[in-house]
Amino acid sequence: MSNRPFPIEDFLASVTAALKIRGDTRSIAVVLEGIGSRFEHLDTDWGVDNWGLRIGLPIHIFHALTEAEVKQVESAVLEVGQSFFSASPGDCLGWVSVSPTVVPAPEGWREDALKFVRGEGVTNQGRVRSDNIASQQHRGLLFRSRAEITLFEAMQRARLAVAPLPVFVRVGKSYHRLEPDFVVIFKGLTFVVEVDGDTFHHETPADADKRLIPLTHEGVEVRRVRAADVATDALADAAVKDLIDFMSKRKAAR
Helix, strand or coil, rough: CCCCCHHHHHHHHHHHHHEEEEEHHHHHHHHHHHHHEEEEEEEEEEEHHHHHHEEEEHHHHHCCCCHHHHHHHHHHHCCCCCCCCHHCCCCEEEEEEECCCCCCCCCHHHHHHHHCCCCHHHHHCCCCCCCCCCCEEEECCCEHHHHHHHHHHHHCCCCCEEECCCCCCCCCCCEEEEEECCCEEEEEEEEEEEECCCCCCCCCCHHHHHHCCCHHHHCCCEEEEHHHHHHHHHHHHHHHHHHHHHHHHHHHHC
């Protein structure tokens, strides 16, 4: 068997760069969260080595995707990945497989499972929008990006009552199930805070506003924070101060 066609990290970084151009955040998240991603040699046909790319996902991410979404990711990564193989004519990328990864059993996993059966620790937080996977965990909560985590920590320092990625369901003429980035309760008023502008927050403000219509129709106000404005703790603290000033003015006006 020949050497691998590319160093795996170089290949994954190049694939991710191409997926960014396409705005395919779901596939990007899968590539980034892959555990032990690797090339596998299939066979050699007429002097050409045929390869597969195997991507193993953490269980909580894989099972947040539907079967159709997994197939879409495999297809997108395969299509983008094959383009790089034109630079290696002795190699061919034949398939991409995305699957959950078996991990070493954590200590106390049986006890944790029993607690889940009894309804302890059950959460629907961060599970709805599989087009934009909540792949990062922090303090036992799910987030979509480092920017969200930095903003959440700043909100905690400011002692705000905040719910990250809560799930709202409303049934009327149509069924709405949505997941705002943050809901903040401030002196009896409710605000949604959305993070815009990084790899994992690719919606336009207009698209995000449309998604949040079931909440805004109930009088909930939406505030937007650019990911670049919460890139550091200091910036996030300043952004939260601006948010508190805004909410205070809204409260005074009521």
